[in-house]
Amino acid sequence: MKYISSRDRRVSLLASQAILQGISKEGGLFVPDEIPIIKNLERLKGKNYKELTFEIMNRFLDDFDPDVIKICIDKAYDNKFTEEEIAPLIKVGEAYFLELFHGPTFAFKDMALSILPYLLKEAIKINNVHREVVILTATSGDTGKAALEGFANIEGIKIIVFYPEEGVSDIQKRQMITQEGDNTFVVGIKGNFDDAQNGVKEIFSDRNFADVLDRHNFVLSSANSINIGRLLPQMVYYFHSYLTLLKRGDICQGEKINVVVPTGNFGNILAAYYAKKMGLPINRLICASNENNVLRDFLNTGNYDKRRELILTSSPSMDILISSNLERLLFHLSDGDDQLINGTMKKLDIDGFYQMESLDLGEFYGGSSLEAETSSSILSVFKNQGYLMDPHSAVAFGVYHKYKLESGDNLKTVIVSTASPFKFASKVASSIGIDIDLMDEFSVIEELENRTGGKAPEAIKSLKNKTIVHNNKCDKKDMAAIVKSFLNVGESDD
Numbered sequence: 001m002k003y004i005s006s007r008d009r010r011v012s013l014l015a016s017q018a019i020l021q022g023i024s025k026e027g028g029l030f031v032p033d034e035i036p037i038i039k040n041l042e043r044l045k046g047k048n049y050k051e052l053t054f055e056i057m058n059r060f061l062d063d064f065d066p067d068v069i070k071i072c073i074d075k076a077y078d079n080k081f082t083e084e085e086i087a088p089l090i091k092v093g094e095a096y097f098l099e100l101f102h103g104p105t106f107a108f109k110d111m112a113l114s115i116l117p118y119l120l121k122e123a124i125k126i127n128n129v130h131r132e133v134v135i136l137t138a139t140s141g142d143t144g145k146a147a148l149e150g151f152a153n154i155e156g157i158k159i160i161v162f163y164p165e166e167g168v169s170d171i172q173k174r175q176m177i178t179q180e181g182d183n184t185f186v187v188g189i190k191g192n193f194d195d196a197q198n199g200v201k202e203i204f205s206d207r208n209f210a211d212v213l214d215r216h217n218f219v220l221s222s223a224n225s226i227n228i229g230r231l232l233p234q235m236v237y238y239f240h241s242y243l244t245l246l247k248r249g250d251i252c253q254g255e256k257i258n259v260v261v262p263t264g265n266f267g268n269i270l271a272a273y274y275a276k277k278m279g280l281p282i283n284r285l286i287c288a289s290n291e292n293n294v295l296r297d298f299l300n301t302g303n304y305d306k307r308r309e310l311i312l313t314s315s316p317s318m319d320i321l322i323s324s325n326l327e328r329l330l331f332h333l334s335d336g337d338d339q340l341i342n343g344t345m346k347k348l349d350i351d352g353f354y355q356m357e358s359l360d361l362g363e364f365y366g367g368s369s370l371e372a373e374t375s376s377s378i379l380s381v382f383k384n385q386g387y388l389m390d391p392h393s394a395v396a397f398g399v400y401h402k403y404k405l406e407s408g409d410n411l412k413t414v415i416v417s418t419a420s421p422f423k424f425a426s427k428v429a430s431s432i433g434i435d436i437d438l439m440d441e442f443s444v445i446e447e448l449e450n451r452t453g454g455k456a457p458e459a460i461k462s463l464k465n466k467t468i469v470h471n472n473k474c475d476k477k478d479m480a481a482i483v484k485s486f487l488n489v490g491e492s493d494d
C-alpha cells in the first residue's frame, strides 16, 4: 500500500516514510491509495483490543515487520490505560458511550499518541535516518500533552508543542507546562489554534528552514492528525465498539449503527469514515461541532466558510475553524482529484472559503450545540442517568438528540466520549448546579467528586503541586525563530 499526497498524486510514499514526513512538501496530506476491506467481521469478535489493533494496522503498515508492529502495540496499550478493555463501551439510556479517555492524559488523543512514538522510532530505523527527529505540534489542548507524554525522553527525538495561550483549559495548560523531559519544549502563542496550526504548516513547507535543519542534522515530523500515523490507530476503536455490541447481543451480524463524533480537526470522524470504507456497518457519520460550526454548515450546504470569529468555548479542543483532515475526505469523495483539492485548499487559504456543492455528503450529518445546550445536556444526563459527560462529549450528545428528533432514525448509536469530565471540571460542575464562584480549579474538582461520587484521576489532582518548567511565549509570527533557538540553529550561520 502506498500513501499519496492529496495535492499531488505523483508523490507516493511507503507507510514508514509517510509517518516520518508527516505532511507532504507541497502541503498535501498523505492518504492511503486503497482502503483494505475486512470480510467476515464477526470472525474478529473474540479478539481483545491489542489483537484487533494488529488486525487493522497490519493492513496499513506494509513496510513494517508484523512482529515489530505487535511489539509497538504491546508497549502502547499497556497499564498506562486504567481500563483493561482500553476503550469501554457504556450503555447510558438508549445510547452507548465509547469512552476514549482512560489513557495517561485523560483525553482521546492518547489512543493514537501512545503508539505513534513507537511507530515513528521504527520508521526511523526502517529508513536509516541518522538525524534527530523534531516533532512540531500545534495543539488545541489535548494533543499537546498526549504527544509530550508519548515522546518525552525518547532518544533521537525532540518534541516542540505550540498551544494558544488563551485557548486551552486550566488543566490542559498545567498538564503541558509542567511536562518533564529534556527533549520537550512547550510554547504558548498569542493567537488561536488555527494560528498555531497554520504556523506549523508554514514551517513544514518552508524550504529554507528545511535546509537549515538539514545542515544541522535535524528532520521535521508531526504528531498532529495531519500525520497518517495518528489516524490509523483511531480506526480500531470503532471496530472494537461494534464487535462489543455484537458480543453483547445488542446488535445482530451486519446490523448498521450510527456514530456521533465531537469534531474539531476532523481526524476522529475521518477514522470512522475509513472504518466504514473497510466494511464496518456504519449508517450515518454524525459530526458534532460546538459554536464554531463551520463543519455543520459545510456538511449541510457544501460551502466551507471560515470567515467568522473563532469563539472560545468550554470544549476548547474543538475550537477550530480550519479542520485539516476534511481535505482527506474531499480527496476521497472527489475520486482522488488532486488538482481539484490543490486548488480548493489554495482558495481556502487566500479567500477563506470554498464551495463544493457537487460532492455527495449524504453519509454524514452535521449538527452543533450551543454552550447553553451543552450545559443542559450535562445536567439532564447526570440527573436522569447518573452519568457525567465532559463538555466535548456533551456537544456530541446534544447533536445526537437533534439528529434523532429530525430523522426519526432509531438505529443503535455510539457516542464518542473524548475526555474525562474532571479535565473540564468547571464547566461540568457549573452545569450540574455547583456554585463555582471564587473556587480555584482544584477545589472545583474536589467539589465535583463530592457531589457526584465520581473519582478524579490522581494525575490531574497532583498537577496542583507540580513545578512549572515551561514559560515560553511567542508571537505567531515568531514560531520559526523560537524553533531555531530551541535547536540552537541560529540565524548567524544561515
Ligand SMILES: *Cc1c(COP(=O)(O)O)cnc(C)c1O
Pocket: 107, 108, 109, 142, 143, 225, 262, 263, 264, 265, 266, 267, 268, 269, 317, 318, 392, 418, 419
Ligand atoms: C481533539 C479532541 C476532539 C476533536 O477531535 P478531532 O480529531 O480534532 O476532530 C474532541 N474532543 C476532545 C476532548 C479532543 O481532545
